[in-house]
Amino acid sequence: MTAATSTIEALLTAEQREAAQLQRTRGRARLEPAEAEALAALHDELPAGAIGADEVTRLLTRSLSRELEIPEYYRYTCMHVYGWFLDLFPDDPVAGALLALHTTLTDLAEIERAAWDTGRHPGAGDERIKRLEDVALAVRAIVVDPLLQVRIGDLVDRAAVDPVMGRRTALLAECTRFPRSDQHEEYVFLRSVQACENLFFLVRRLAVEVAATKEEFPARAATRLELAVACARLLGEVFGVLLTLTPAGFMTFRDYTGAASAVQSLNYHAMEISVYGFDPRKEQIFGSIGHLQVLNDPEVRNHQPLSAVLQETSDERLEASWHELDRALSKWRGAHYRFARTYLPPDKPASGGTDGAAYVKRFVKKDACVAGADPFGGLPLFSGFLYH
Template sequence: MTTAPALATERFLTAQQREVARLQRMRGRACLEPAEADALAALHDSLLPDPGGADEATALLTRSVSRELEIPEYYRYTCLHVYGWFLDFFPDDPVAGALLALHTTLTDLLEVERAAWVAGTEPECGDERIKRLDHATVAVRATVVNHLLQVRIGDLVDRAAADPELARRTALLAECTRFPRSDRHEENVFLRAVQCCETLFFLIRRLSVETTANKDEFPARAAARLELAVVCAGLLNDVFGVLRTMTPEGFMTFRDFTGAASAVQSLNYHTMEISVYGYDPRKAEVFNAVDHLEVLNDDRVRAHRPLSASLADTADPRLRKGWAELDRALAKWRGGHYRFARTYLPSDTPASGGTDGAAYVKRFVKKDACVAGADPFGGLPLLSGFLYR
C-alpha cells in the first residue's frame, strides 16, 4: 500500500506514536494480528476517561480500535472523531475549520497519488485522478469564506502553515485519518472520498441552517451563506468525480474489507437532508434499525422547518437563485451516488448496512416525500454540529 510522504508530521509524534500509525497502515487495519489489535485497543482504553491529555495523539490514532467504546462500524472505519477534534479548535467559525479540514484531506490524498505515480504503482487512471484532485484542491483554496474581508481558504492554509498549533492540528488530522482496512491502493481514494463527503455534508447542513436563520433580518448574509453552500455542493460532485476514477474491479479489490461500515449509518448525511429538504418518513424504519440514528425520529427533528420550505416563497432573487442551484447540485450528487451503486456493486453482492444496494439509493433520489416542519429551530442542536459516534 502506498503511503503519503512523512513531511512535517513526524515532528508532532513520538517514536511510539509513529510505530502505532505504521502498524495500523502496514497491512491495513483489517489485517492486524489478534495480538496487535489487542495491544492497540488496550493502549487506547488505558487513556480513558481522559483521551485528550498528554497522549492526545495516541488517543486519536487508536480510538477506532477501542474495545471499551461502543463505536458503530462506519465510524471505526472513517475516523470522524479526528475531524470532530479538529473542528473543536474552531468554535466560532466551524465553516472555515471544515473547509480547512477538507483541503487537508484532499491534499493528503493528492500527495499519496503523486507518490504512487512517481513510483510507477499508480493505476492506469492515475493521471486523470491527479488532475481531478488538483482541480478540487484549487477550488477549495479559492473558496471565499469571509465575503466582507475577502478571506479565502488559501489564506487560512497559508496561515495554518505559519501557526505552530494549527500546523500541528492539520498534520495530525492527515496522519490520524489515513487508515484503510486493506493494503489495496484504491482504498485510499475511497476512504478519503468518504471523509471529504462527510465534511461537505456538515458544511451544507450548517450553511443551510445559517441561511434559514438569517434570511429575514440579514438577507445579504443569508444569500452569501447559501452561495457558499452551493460551492460546497459543487465540491461534493468534484469529490465524486475523483471517486469515479476507480474501476469497478478496483473497488472490489478492497470492498469486502470494509465489512459493515455502511454509509447508511452517516449522521451527517441524514441530518443534511433533513436540514435542506425536511424529514423523510420513508426513512423512519431505517433510523429505528440503527441505534445511533433513532434520534432522527424525534418529534423535534420531524418538526424542523428545512431550507426548501423557508425559501419556497422568497422574493429575494439571490436566495431564489441560490436555492435553485443548491437543489440542482444535490440532485446531481444523488443521481451520481445511485449510478455509482449500480455500476460498482454487482447485483449478486449484498450491500453493507443491510440495504438492497442501488435499489435503496434510487428510492431516495427524489425528495418529494419529505415533510417540512414548522419550527425553524426544531432539533437545532442536533442539526448544527459535526456529528460522529
C-alpha cells in the same frame, strides 16, 4: 522524506509512529488479534480527557477501542478526528471544515503522486491527480470572509507557517489515513468518503444559518447560501475523483470495508432533513440503527427545512441560489445511484443491510419529504459536526 513526513516525525512519539504504521502496513482489517488488542489497550487505558501526547494516542487508536460502542462506519472513517479538529474552530466551524476538506484532498493527492512517481499506480493516476488538483484549487478559492476577502487558500497558507495550525492539520491527516486493506485504491475511496462527510456538514450548517438569518440579515443569508451551493458542487467534484476507480479496482478492497455503510452517516441524513425535511420512508431505517434513532425524535421531524423557509421568498438572490443548491444536490444523488449500480455487483449483498443500488434509487427524489413547522426543531443537533 517529504515536508509532511518530517512534520509527523517531529509530532509523534516512537510508540505513536509504531501504532500508526502497524495499522497501515496490512490495513486495519488484517491486524492480528493480538495487534488489535494491543492498540485497543493504548486507547482504553488512557483517561477520557487526555491531553498532549496522550490525546494524540487516543486519536490514533479510538477506532479500535473495545470499550466504546462505535458503529462500523465511524470505525472506518475516523470522524472522531474531524470532530476533534472542528472543536478547535468554535467561532467558525465552516472555515474549519473547509480547511479539513483541503487537508484531506491534498493528503490523497500526495499519496497518488508518490504512487505515480514510483510506477506503483494501478491506473488512471494522471487523471485522478488532475481532478484532485482541480478540486483543491476550487476549495482554496472559496471566500469565507466576504468583508475581508479571506479565502480558504489564505488559511491553508497561514497553517503552513503557523506551528499550532500546522500541527493540527498534520495530525488530522495522519490520524485519518487508515485503510482496512493494503490495496492502494482504497485510499481514494476512504478519502472521498471523508471529504463528503465534511461537505454534508457544511451544507447542513449553512442551510441552518440561512434559515435563521434570512429575515434579519438577508445579505448575509444570501452569501451563506451561495457558499452552500459551492459546497454542494464540490460534492460532485469529489465524486468525479471517486469515479477514477474502476469496478475491478473497487472490488480489490470492498470486502474489507465490511459493515462500514454510509447508511450509518449522521451528517448525511441530518443534511437532507435540514434541506428537504423528514422522509417518512426512512423512519424504520433510523429506528433500526442505534445512533440514528435520534433522527426520529419529534423535534427533528418537526424541523422546518430550508426548502420550506425559502418556498415563497421574494428575494431573487436567495431564490436563485436555492434552485442551484437543489440542482447540485440532485446531481450528486444521481451520481451516487449510478455509482452503486455500476460498482456494486448484483449478486453481492450491500453493506448496511440495504439492497444496494435499489435503496439509493428510492431516495434520489425528495418528493416524499415532509416539512416541519418549527424553525428551531432539531437544534442544536443540526448545528454541529455529527459522529458517533
